Amino acid sequence: MKTWRLECSGCGDRQRGDALATTCGKCGQPFLVEYEGPAPGRGDLPRRLDMWRYGPALPIHDGELPVSLGEGATPLLRAPVIATELGLRAVWIKEEGLNPTGSFKARGMSAAVTRARTLGVSGFTVPTAGNAGAALAAYGAAAAMPVRVYAPRSTPGNILNTIRTFGAELVLVDGHIGDAGKQSRAFAAESGWFDVSTLREPYRIEGKKTMGLEIAEELGWTRLPTHIIYPTGGGTGLIGMWKAFREMIEWGWMPADVALPKMIVAQADGCAPIVRAHREGADRATPWENPVTHAAGLRVPGPLGDRLILRAVRESGGDAHAVSEAAIRADTEHLARATGIDAAPEGGCALAVLRELVAAGRVPRDSEVVIFNTGSGASYRS
Numbered sequence: 001m002k003t004w005r006l007e008c009s010g011c012g013d014r015q016r017g018d019a020l021a022t023t024c025g026k027c028g029q030p031f032l033v034e035y036e037g038p039a040p041g042r043g044d045l046p047r048r049l050d051m052w053r054y055g056p057a058l059p060i061h062d063g064e065l066p067v068s069l070g071e072g073a074t075p076l077l078r079a080p081v082i083a084t085e086l087g088l089r090a091v092w093i094k095e096e097g098l099n100p101t102g103s104f105k106a107r108g109m110s111a112a113v114t115r116a117r118t119l120g121v122s123g124f125t126v127p128t129a130g131n132a133g134a135a136l137a138a139y140g141a142a143a144a145m146p147v148r149v150y151a152p153r154s155t156p157g158n159i160l161n162t163i164r165t166f167g168a169e170l171v172l173v174d175g176h177i178g179d180a181g182k183q184s185r186a187f188a189a190e191s192g193w194f195d196v197s198t199l200r201e202p203y204r205i206e207g208k209k210t211m212g213l214e215i216a217e218e219l220g221w222t223r224l225p226t227h228i229i230y231p232t233g234g235g236t237g238l239i240g241m242w243k244a245f246r247e248m249i250e251w252g253w254m255p256a257d258v259a260l261p262k263m264i265v266a267q268a269d270g271c272a273p274i275v276r277a278h279r280e281g282a283d284r285a286t287p288w289e290n291p292v293t294h295a296a297g298l299r300v301p302g303p304l305g306d307r308l309i310l311r312a313v314r315e316s317g318g319d320a321h322a323v324s325e326a327a328i329r330a331d332t333e334h335l336a337r338a339t340g341i342d343a344a345p346e347g348g349c350a351l352a353v354l355r356e357l358v359a360a361g362r363v364p365r366d367s368e369v370v371i372f373n374t375g376s377g378a379s380y381r382s
Contacts, residue, residue: 002040004059006031006202009308017059020119022200023304030199030305032243033059033206039251042221049073051107051210057247059115059206066114067143071106072210074098076218076370081338082351086358090368092225094211095341097376101138101162103131103297103344104211104374108204108236112196113139115203123147123193127173127180129233129296130159131375136196137168148187150180155296156380176291177233178301198234199305205240212241213248215370221254225261225370227318227363229354231346232265232274233300235309237372242312261370263312264363265320266346266353268293271301272322274309279320283310295328295345297374319362327352336377344380347373 006015010029015021021031040056051072052058060066076092083091096104109132116124123146126136133149140147147168151160152175163170173180181197188195198204216224224245230238242263248254265274271291277284287302303309313320332348335341343351350371357363 001037001062002056003036004033005036007034018119020116020121020194021202022195030308031202033202035247042251042253051110051207054210054213057213057244057251058111058210059203064114064118066110067117067139068110069100069106069138069142071099071110071207072214074214076215077339077341079339079371082335086355087365088358088363088369089366092370093335093339093341093347094215094370094372096211096372096374097342097344101131101134102376102379103135104208104237104372105131105135106138107207107210109135109139109196109207111207112201112203113143113145116194116196116201117143117145121145121194123191124196125150125184125188125191125193126196127151127177127184128155129177129299130155131297131379132198133168133170134159134162134166137163137166140168141166146193148193150184150187152176152180158379158381159296162379176299176301178287198236198303199308204236205243207240208237209240209244211237211372212244216245216248216254222258224258226259226367227264227369228261229264229266229350229369229371231295231298231350231372231374232267232309233297234303235265235274235305237374238263238265238312239305239308242316260316263316263318264353264357265309265313265318266350267320267322268295268298268328268349269322269324271299273301273303274306275320275322277306277310278313283307285310293328294325295349297344297346298349319357321353321357321362323349323352323356327356331355332377335373341373342377343373344375344377346375347371
């Protein structure tokens with residue numbers, strides 16, 4: 001029988017797998033899920049067409065039904081025009097805009113709501129730059145549970161309308177996601193509702209890690225790309241994929257000598273705390289002052305997972321780079337016209353970062369690169 005525990009990523013403190021955990025009470029760092037008992041087998045994967053195909057590698061008990069809307073199983077699309085332009089061996093786009101509510105946030109919320117419902121929470125609250133709130137609103141509706149979302153007033157209007165459509169209570173906040181987070185945590189403490197902020201609970205990472213599992217399966221379980229360019233706000237997906245790659249090797253799902261991807265953080269010049277920390281050789285990020293970028297998902301001035309993001313970049317031999325608003329706009333448009341993918345600005349940021357890193361010689365010409373388009377461009381248009 002599959003079991004797991006929660007282990008603090010900072011001090012190593014452990015909690016039971018059935019604990020309703022937020023951050024570590026001793027050091028304030030995020031808990032991560034660590035699996036116990038026999039390694040799950042790749043041959044045990046059920047015939048499903050969503051992320052719960054990887055149930056043996058996820059925190060769900062045998063016979064338990066997940067709160068699912070068909071998230072995951074997004075395509076890994078070749079981008080030959082972009083590969084030729086940049087002189088690279090191969091470029092793929094992982095098209096996360098095809099998820100429910102139009103973003104990769106669906107994966108994490110499916111896992112988080114599934115576990116929290118089983119553990120008996122009475123409601124959910126979350127701060128959001130946009131897509132996380134829309135996803136939680138949808139999965140709360142699917143679970144028949146109440147949701148309150150705190151969002152900056154500058155959040156794209158279409159995303160705010162999506163949150164309202166699913167019946168969540170929406171509270172607009174002056175300021176950025178950090179300001180929304182303070183109000184969300186205060187409400188959680190007052191109401192007893194569960195705060196599913198990025199990395200303040202351990203299960204959104206588990207949902208997001210399925211992006212890495214899918215890349216491995218789509219490449220035949222025998223190899224991985226040389227580089228992954230990931231638009232990084234809270235960074236849950238990057239942390240989750242790095243966790244997944246290491247788990248797959250430990251469990252024998254991939255060859256022990258498989259070359260792991262270099263994990264590359266993509267951020268905007270107007271909000272680049274991880275890029276600055278990486279450049280300075282720091283193991284944590286200082287919150288960014290006055291964060292500004294039209295790519296709402298990147299407007300996260302002080303990510304709680306800063307240490308884990310920087311650790312993944314360092315362990316993978318990766319990189320971190322920020323680009324201008326003009327570059328993000330230009331490559332958002334170019335990504336759409338060169339591939340047919342309706343890219344969000346975060347996806348445009350990833351392409352712009354790749355372009356500049358190739359030009360600087362920081363990504364070699366013989367590379368095989370996956371760019372993440374984390375959401376649908378339609379969410380940003382009124």
